[in-house]
Amino acid sequence: MEKPDSKALAERCIAYLINLGFKIALLEGQIQVQHELIHYYASSVFYKKPDCIIVLGGDGTLLYVARRTCYYSVPIFGINLGKLGFLTEGEAAHYEEALRNLTTGHYSIEERMMLDCIITRKNSIPHDYIALNDVLVKSRGSRMMEIRASANGSTIDIFRADGVIVSTPTGSTGYSLAAGGPLVSPRANVMILNPICPHRLHDRAYILPEDEVVTLEFGEREQDLVVTLDGQTTVSITPEDKVQVQKSSYCTRLIRLNEMSSYERLRIKLMSDIEE
Template sequence: METELKKFNEIGIYLNMDKPDSQVLAEKCMDYLIAHGFKVALLEGQIRSSHNQVNYYSKTLFYRKPDCILVLGGDGTLLFVARKVCFYAIPIFGINLGKLGFLTEGEAANYEETLSNLSSGNAYIEKRMMLSCSIKKRNESACFYVALNDVLIKSRGFRMMDIEAKANGSTIDKFRADGLIIATPTGSTGYSLAAGGPVVSPAANVMILNPICPHRLHDRSYILPEDEVINLEFGDREKDIMVTFDGQTTVSITPEDTVKIKKASYCTRLIRLNNMSSYDRLRVKLSCEY
């Protein structure tokens, strides 16, 4: 779903500090934005600027205070920031310093043109569905997690698992596989695609349930409607089970623990430019060479 881009006054800049180029690019972006009348926000502990128009925020404030956040890095960096800002409805805009960059909108070499479109309002906000996962361990309160791309269930020892997936109480199937991916349309071009799953339009609010290297030849992906609640159950002899969110946050569980996955009440707001459709972006990125 697309919404109109509102006027920005303060733009946050988040850097992937593992990429040296991000600090150089951040300085260039700050120079451009401040010269064009914007205030800039930085996360404390990343970099310092000589500009007076820069505000420094703690982690508790950075992801909620700016009008939008410019993310300098690759898709992994953007996924991390997306899980932080979704609770506060802050839109994010990625400039790619990685490889493919499915989620990022601009490239470092063309940062001025990209920022020009952003500052002139030649852009819109694209809302992306997210997943919510609750994990209930014995004698503990349930913990909740969100993911923009996918929730991955796998054995830490990389052994085959027995997983039963249910939707609203009805059994979808009992899988014997290396693991299970529950992906959003955004995540359909990530790990799910590598595991043989379909490419799904980001405009579709569905969930993809995709077994990894299943034992049975006829096992394929399932496309589930957005209002389903997926419950996962495990064989009694399973051990070292891990649940990973967007490939970045991992929680260890046991067969007795309860795992429920559904569409999140939050969404990621990606700022998109008007010069490329989602299909154009997919076609270009999927045909790229590393």
């Protein structure tokens, strides 16, 4: 908990839940509160312990937690301390109301598609990664690069661009949107393949079905290539490496408190961004 306001809110949430008699699991090293109903766990076991995980912060914090909880099907409830908060549900100013709905069962669970990213290196075993929002491939030097994109073995296109984003519908409100990609309903099981600042004016985002495997390969002269997952985990690669992206068998389970549609939620969040 790097923000002072997240620590203060955590203490208020803990006190509220303890007053109702709930047992609380806390991650070691984040906050120290002594009570018989509080138990501390190392990160190696924490993410599979609770019935749900309450995340205090913005979308970045929730993305970090999502990549760790998805393996255990633990639902996530986000209370927003950031700006837009597309993924979070409650607001810090109304935390008691949010917790009241959560603890009395007035909620639903929304499953969000995730991506598996497999990086295959020459003479090495593949390395697997997972993302909720997107997988980005670019050059550290922000230079234009050549990227061959294929799906299930068939070439889609050879992009000359600053990079390529493969996004989930959840990630369509993130970097992909900033790169000119479409807004996609989170209920749609599709992938968005979106070139960043393409050299050719006709290059646009592709919407691909969930059962296809996207393969990205690179020109031999490319340099300083990196793969970034959810804007948080960065892996260096070489032009000889191959990046494959596909729908994951895991998903993120988000707790929702009301009947607000995803379209209404998106409209409200985008309008608040304009007003700021």
